[in-house]
Amino acid sequence: MKSEKNLKIRIAKSRLLFASVCVLSAITAIPLIAILGEVLLKGWHQLNWAFLTQSTPDPYQAMMAADAGQPVPGGIANGIVGTCLMLLVASILSIPVGIMCGICLSEYRKSKLAVVVSYLTDLLQGTPSIIIGIITYIWVVVPMKGYSAFAGSISLFIMMLPLVNRSTEETMNVLPPSLKEAGLALGGSYWRVMLKVMLPASLGSIFTGILLAISRVAGETAPLMFTALGGAAVSWNMSKPMAAVPLLIWNFFNDPNLQSLIWGASLFLLIFVLCLNLLSKRIAKKWKIY
């Protein structure tokens, strides 16, 4: 009799626990689903070919259209080009530095210097982006006497660096030491073993880390406000101010005539970041070795 009662209590406990797990999962999932739903509902009818290929309208045009009760013309092509260009330059700068630094940190993980650098990396990762923007303004914009896409890239580079660094270091730490020993036991020189055995073995995870870093900084607005500033037309000149999608969202928010463009731009940014995330997950799964 007693054991039967005991069993009932245990089943009840198990059910309670399961129910609470469900509730907690829902609490985690609801914000994302709500955000996606809201942005999708408001933005999807804006997101069309013209929106992606035309530049932001100037305020006067927008005002005229708004006054006439017509939909606001134009789109976010300038922002898309700007975001992609700045991300590209930031990646070109941060990937080699981050990967090499990550390898060094992993190889010399017992040395004091590596521990300090590793700690500093964590701190840099936690630095508020607006501070990185201000610092880049003082370091790059002021000496170069003007806002530029290059300065924007530098601020994004500073934000990406710890992310790439960390993911590389963690990946290299996971590789079994027997792999390096196998390479060296064949008489390979240290750098050849690193380049031809260790790096290829961790490439999938490093690539995942890079994509996540890109998706993380793609939506950064604060550091770009002080550096890239923004621009109305599509620009390929890195030494001039340049638009970016998150900057455009901020501009649209501030201009009452352009507010109808906010949701299209937001939806685009959200899809862009989600796609990068999904892609990185796929690659992580497909290229997984260890």
Add this chain to the structure above:
Amino acid sequence: MEDILNPILEIKDLCVSYTSKVMAVKHVSLAIEKNSITAIMGPSGCGKSTLLRAINRMHELYRNIRVTGEILLNGENVMEMEPNEERRHIGMVFQRPNPFPTMSIYDNVLAGYKLNGIRLPKSKKDEIVETNLRNVALWDEVKDSLTKRGIFLSGGQQQRLCIARALALRPDVLLMDEPTSALDPIATKYCEDLMDELKKQVTILIVTHNMAQAKRISDRSIFMFLGDLIEYDDTETMFTHPKDPRTLAYLNGKMG
């Protein structure tokens, strides 16, 4: 025991220490006969793997390990050679099969050349791959899937691939660190038969936990205990008339 007539490897007063106080290998001196199989036995922690890894200077990868003494390969002191150069002459097979995960079977066999920056014409490459895969009796199993990655093979096949990879550089000595401990009995049997074949080309030094294996395959045996070389003799003599009581205890399963 009789003197080694034709030594390929001579170790003189070798000491290895991990910390300043404890020595893992204590003043070991021995000579290894060319084209023979020598088994190193002993209970866990006796220093057998440490001794083996000292021979191709694997310990130099780790800062805290100190190695002193002399190791002569064909009369030349390997401690004075470039480590890369030395490791080309002294190959190694590890406890767990560790083919390079990103390389195909074909490239795994040629990895030694790749990592040494040696370029070969395609015909020479094909020849090396085929010869060495035949050497380890893997050719017939993989000849149609040479471009597949090595990690898709079974454990025993992977280990044979690793042996082929080590042999491809035509080393003088092959060090094997418990090469069959991660394999099933059939794969183990395969590898043992293989070693017997291979000793025509290469001198084999094998660390093993498994006394029966040492008895089956080796010409000479070394028994180590707590970092000391206790006994070194013909395998048959050692298994039938061990001189040291500690060897006897180990062989009777009363130790380790």
